[in-house]
Amino acid sequence: MKSAHFTDVSLRVDGTDHTVHVDNRITLLDLLREHLGVTVPKKGCDHGQCGSCTVLLDGRRATTCLTFAVANDGAEVQTAAGLGDQDQLHPVAQAFLEHDGFQCGYCTPGQICSAVGMLDEVKAGSPSHVSDDLKDTAELTDAEIRERMSGNLCRCAAYPNIVDAIQKAAR
Ligand code: FES
Ligand code: FES
Incomplete structure (x- = not known):
């Protein structure tokens, strides 16, 4: 109607x-x-x-x-x-798998989309709250990743492995 x-x-x-x-x-x-x-x-x-x-x-x-x-x-x-399929995972999804970037997995689809978007933002030269130089493309330190991913919470606290996974995907 x-x-x-x-x-x-x-x-x-x-x-x-x-x-x-x-x-x-x-x-x-x-x-x-x-x-x-x-x-x-x-x-x-x-x-x-x-x-x-x-x-x-x-x-x-x-x-x-x-x-x-x-x-x-x-x-x-x-x-x-x-972002990918079962035969060919997106590099970020693959890195989450390899680095145990999850436990229950509830937050994971959001974490992966956010990481993909965030890596594009870094590539485009967008600074974050913790970037030393607002004009230069930020080096993707762990602190940068934590800040840029701070809108994505993980109740299982898989944060160290999420950071490692994103570092791997970025490389
Ligand atoms: S469900 Fe949208 S930010 Fe939590
Ligand atoms: S893996 Fe369980 S909430 Fe993130």
Whole structure:
């Protein structure tokens, strides 16, 4: 049933096009999980605090619980599952595997998307809060990784291995 409170939203998710008629108040995270059955991004806090719902949104990392679905009509969403496949994992996913960058795995899809987005930000020369020189491309020290990944919490505290995995992927 059409209503003023509902809108058609078109998205490309991991290479597949979808158009759904959704309540204007729904978040992108709920659209993905509840309407499209894409459960790779996880709902941890639903308040923008944990990062478990992170995807790449038009190539940049974003927390999907903090953005309305209607604000992203026409967007391209890449989840951690869309970054590679089982035969050929994305280098960041492969590094998480090799370095035990997870325990329960709940935060992992968000960590991987965030790491991929973060490495692109470093490559593009974006400084972080701990960068010594705001004009030079930052050296990817462990402190840089920790700061840049600080929006992604891990309740299992796999942080040392996550940092090692990202260092490996960056190399
Ligand atoms: S569920 Fe989105 S940041 Fe926690
Ligand atoms: S691996 Fe369990 S929350 Fe991160």
